[in-house]
Amino acid sequence: MSSGRQQISHTTYRNLAVVVKHWPEAPADFFAAEAAGLAALAGACAMRVPRVLALEPERIVLEDLGEGAPKERFWTTAAAGLAAQHAIRGERFGFKRNGYCGPTPQSNAWTDDGWRFFAEHRLMPQARRAFDHGRLDADDVAAVERLCARLRELVPAQPPSLLHGDLWLGNLHCCGDGTPAQIDAGAVHYGWVESELAMLTLFGTPPDAFWHAYVDVAPVARDWRERAPVYNLYHLLNHLNLFGGRYLEGAREVLARFA
DSSP states (O other), X not given: OOOTTOEEEEEEETTEEEEEEEOTTOOTTHHHHHHHHHHHHHHHTSSBOOOEEEEETTEEEEEOOOOOOOOTTHHHHHHHHHHHHHTOBOSSBBOSSOEEETTEEEOOOOBSOHHHHHIIIIIHHHHHHHHHTTSSOHHHHHHHHHHHHTHHHHSOOOOOEEEXXXXXXXXXXXXXXXXXXXXXXXXXXXXXXXXXXXHTTTSSOOOHXXXXXXXXXXXXXXXXXXXXXXXXXXXXXXXXXXXXXXXXHHHHHHHHHHO
């Protein structure tokens, strides 16, 4: 999810085609977080990401990957790349620096316990922010707290894997040559693989070819989709905080089912 506050333009920089993201009022570390996330993904050597060509507090200049029509093997290539990325494990949950999910600050404090990480650094900060801005009431926050207390029974143990962290379909980019890439990497961290897969189903979903190719390389629990709403509650609350009440019903449906 990109920030609606950013101005994004295509131009040339040192005779190269580039994308310039500019946000005059960006937090001081906003674009630095994206650069760090892109570097981590590039280091995985799993999926293509744009190169960072310049970085300043108010802007980032990126390689322009172009935009084209997916090639025949776009989805299977994307699945294989994502599976290879997810195979990279961390010792703990979190990341070397805090990040942003869209424009929302995202704590990535290193945590040994994945359930505690998801509760304390994902769900509860969003719930408190929504309450403080009048988007959730006290009963809603109490329901989020109950769900957090149940995470160990709702979510199976998973190792910390390298995630994009904000991987909806819009951030799974089709380059000008028809190959896949990941963009908007400010939310990169080590977390639960199932949470990344869940977000890929939140606003649309890849075709069956993607899912078949992914599980051929990196088998996942057959029932992961049953708990996808638990993971996606984080993104529903984030969207509630960013865009308002139209996401409230979806968040409450998750809480009614799992809290």
